[in-house]
Amino acid sequence: MVRFLSEYRDKDLAQGILKRIEKISKKPANFMEVCGTHTVAISKNGIRHALPENVQLISGPGCPVCVTANVDIDKMLAVLSLPDVIVTTFGDMMKVPGSYSSLSKERAKGADVRVVYSTLDAIEIAKNNPEKKVVFFGVGFETTTPTIAESIIEAKEKNIKNYSILGAHKVVPPAMKALLDLGEVDLHGFLCPGHVSMVIGSKPYEFIARDYHIPCVIAGFEPLDILESIYMLIKQVEDGRSEVEVQYKRAVKPDGNPVAVGVMNQVFEPADADWRGIGVIPGSGLKIRDEYADFDAARLFPDIEVPPTREHKGCRCGDVLRGLIFPYECALFGKVCTPTEPVGPCMVSSEGSCAAYYRYDERVKA
């Protein structure tokens, strides 16, 4: 695997693309990278500051942890407070604050929260603790949802009755549409998420190019992938075209991964979802279908008491997620809110825009 990394990090090739960008780019170009992994890769490779002044990269709502609404985290914490519950989750979710606490803080107080790398680990925990109820906190986009769906199918097949999912799953294209409909940001192109597109393919973005006349390029994650994708977006802007192009051809096919999509659709059906900063977006979430209701924690624990949601004072994560402000334009950034003492989720998550800017971007860390 490593052998195929250095090829995508070649200095001469990178500098070559930057020169080509400089040469052809005349028009203002505000591109949104929708995916949190892109945000990190862009910052980590110093790409933001290597582009011409007229090209701006704006981070969007692409970190699944960050867009999880407080109310969903509060629900998870409420489930955690029930007797005989083990909560399992991906590591990124641990530190994200809900209205009053976080999984990490509850673990320090003695709650049983376990970080897993895969839902299969969560199933193992369920098998090994038959007297407990093992709840997986499912947060994520189309990239991880198929694996969560698969775990439910497996649990049903193997008759594992103490395993369930508390889901806050989301899908990406409706959120892109919602941002365009809000019309708050002057966007000239989308750098579309590579991993999500491996699953859903390139077709779900076509309405953006066709109806909104916004160029889309599905990008890989190495520095050369990103630079080439930015070049492709600029080319579309300069040519006055709007199409869905795939730069990440080695992984993304027009129809995506039909098996993964099939598994996802077998277990989940579309639903509305609440996005931090944006609010409820129709059809942007997934809920567990009735035939798998026994594995839906929301239905298994109907009586949980969730305290009233409250937002963090002064935190502008919502505006960051909508692309309205750059992280450093929030008054809390780098002062009250740092990765050590984060206020909002965008500073907590390793894929959050604020954390990425704080960690890697020199210009904004005065």
Place this chain on the structure above:
Amino acid sequence: MKDDRILLAHGSGGAVSHSLISDFFLKVFTDPTLKRLDDSAVLELGSDRVAFTTDSYVVKPLFFPGGDIGRLAVCGTVNDLAMSGAEPKFISVGFVIEEGLEVSELEKILKSMAEACEEAGVPVVTGDTKVVDRGSADQIFINTAGVGYIKDDIDISGSNVKDGDAILLSGSIGDHGIAVMSKREGLAFGTPVISDCAPLNGMVKAVLDSGAEVHALRDPTRGGLASTLNEFAEQSGVAITIDESKVPISEGVLGACEMLGLDPYQVANEGKLVAAVAGKDADRALEAIRANKYGKDAQIIGTAKQTDRPKVFVSTAIGTTRILDMLSGEQLPRIC
């Protein structure tokens, strides 16, 4: 520090650990020697200068590729002494053992400690053992403390990095953290990753004997290279710029980090040193490090400049610049 309970992140070696130290420990323990926050305390005893240090080891699992808790406990303390420019002389050992530990495991650990002591040339001269009931500890925890002797002309501290210093790194980074993590989580990578756990007093002696003007030494353990360089920058008021292409990282570590979303700069090492050496002496110091068996892959990775904005910068592989920040939060608990 806002938390009302200790979190795992407080033991990470990164920014959260630093806030615990400065907001609590340094409020109570106010000795100026402690405040320097070097790997060892440098003390005057009569006309002699000695280095004194202590460290506890809670690694899980006890045995991992390239080492075990015993070797780690000896090397860690030997290295902390060596990084203050001291010649390690004696160490103490304290064991907290959980009821039920297999005697054969204890024997293996003790044998490994003896071998590491032999290699480092440092004897265990005093010790203590406690056994606690099942569940009150996890198998075995080890504390070691050590004393070393510092020659008159040596003045090494994280706060001594100077304008124009070259920054040297003795070899590849991230091996220890990834080795422990892969063993613990049962992860297998194409290239197996072996911990670099090793005593570095021989290497330090070689650098000092080379005649190079050495200003700072540190072993980048928890928090990794990122924490060490940021500590140098903050303590000395310098900006450090390193060249990403010069930092050795093994294929296995790189692959594991890519897969797990870890930053190799923030992953722990247990047998590496970072040195700040006067620019004119960089090559001489490099040669001395490379002559040591644990320093064959050593590199000059960067330089330090006087500044009023102490920070660490990375020239990336693609020719851009970014910041290198200290680890924040917990990354891999219980790796040492």
